[in-house]
Amino acid sequence: MTVRIDRYPEALIRAIDRWQAGSKDKARKARRLQELSRHLPPEYRARPSVVFRQVRLNALLGIGLAVGAIREEVSSWTISQQVAKKFREEDQDRKKVMMIFARKPAADDIVLNLNTVYDDRDFMETVRATAERLGKEFRGINRWQGAQEEVVLKETTIDHDEIVSLGAFRQLSDVVPLIGPSGPGAPSDDQIFKQLVGKGTDEHFWTSYESAATGVRKAAETAQAFLIHKRLWPTELRG
Numbered sequence: 444m445t446v447r448i449d450r451y452p453e454a455l456i457r458a459i460d461r462w463q464a465g466s467k468d469k470a471r472k473a474r475r476l477q478e479l480s481r482h483l484p485p486e487y488r489a490r491p492s493v494v495f496r497q498v499r500l501n502a503l504l505g506i507g508l509a510v511g512a513i514r515e516e517v518s519s520w521t522i523s524q525q526v527a528k529k530f531r532e533e534d535q536d537r538k539k540v541m542m543i544f545a546r547k548p549a550a551d552d553i554v555l556n557l558n559t560v561y562d563d564r565d566f567m568e569t570v571r572a573t574a575e576r577l578g579k580e581f582r583g584i585n586r587w588q589g590a591q592e593e594v595v596l597k598e599t600t601i602d603h604d605e606i607v608s609l610g611a612f613r614q615l616s617d618v619v620p621l622i623g624p625s626g627p628g629a630p631s632d633d634q635i636f637k638q639l640v641g642k643g644t645d646e647h648f649w650t651s652y653e654s655a656a657t658g659v660r661k662a663a664e665t666a667q668a669f670l671i672h673k674r675l676w677p678t679e680l681r682g
Contacts, residue, residue: 447563447565447566447568450482450483450565450569451565451566451569451570451573452479453573454479455479456573456584457581458475458476458479458480459476459555459557459560459583459584460582460583461475461583462476462519462583462595463583463586463587463593464586465583469516469517469518470517473517476595477554477555480554483555486556486559487555487556487559487560488550488553488554488555488556489553489556489558490548490549490552490553490556491548491556491594493545493546493547494520494522494546494594494596495520495522495527495543495544495545495546495607496515496518496519496520496521496544496546497527497528497530497541497542497544498541498542499540499541499542500539500542500609500662504542505662505665505666506666507601508603508659508662508663508666509663509666509667511603511663512600512602513600513601514598514601515544515598515599515600517595517596517598519593519594519595520544520546520548520593520594520595520596521592521593521594522558522592522594523592524543524545526590526591526592527543528543528608528610528649539611540609540610540611541609541611542606542609542655543606543607543608543610543655544601544605544606544607545605545607546599546601546605548594548599551597552596552597552599553595553596553597554595554596554597555595557589557591557594557595558592558594560589561588562589570584603656603659603663604656606656606659607652607655608650608651608652608655609650609654609655609659610648610650611648
């Protein structure tokens with residue numbers, strides 16, 4: 444068994460595990476992750492050409508849309524748009540609207556590229572050896588490992604054109620108004636919906652980039668109107 448305690452000391456393994464275990468106290472976890480990974484070779488901070496992140500639309504994001512810039516704290520991103528789309532497909536998210544951000548990171552944006560970590564088979568060997576020595580389970584690492592194709596980025600600001608898709612679970616009545624009761628032998632809502640958009644009523648629906656741009660513009664206009672109504676929008680920015 445190869446144990447790379449020189450490259451993957453216990454403190455770094457703990458920092459990666461805590462980061463992957465959950466988003467609570469992200470800023471502190473990220474600082475610790477950055478501090479403990481400084482000794483790693485430059486490829487551990489390799490800059491992907493583009494990274495993606497899925498977020499829930501909320502009031503804070505609405506304000507960001509209104510002012511044209513969304514603040515995003517230290518966060519997990521992924522090099523795969525398909526992975527980003529699969530986040531949060533849970534029951535509590537069925538009625539929420541999601542956004543996919545796509546960003547071309549700068550070289551100094553990267554805290555740690557976890558793809559490089561998990562590409563090194565010695566890492567998991569060292570994790571297993573460390574866990575056995577400590578009698579401890581590294582739950583964050585064991586649950587996710589490299590499945591999220593993850594890159595940790597520093598704080599950043601998202602522009603409108605970096606929102607590349609909007610998504611939500613949809614029902615037939617969201618798209619086509621129901622007109623009267625169905626007759627005998629009529630196709631089900633799921634069959635009709637699948638014919639219309641290629642998705643079942645219980646599947647996740649994502650827009651194209653062009654549709655997202657239209658949706659973002661309308662959402663920004665709505666947010667601005669709300670802030671103006673509440674007298675929270677600066678006078679000099681009003682049209």
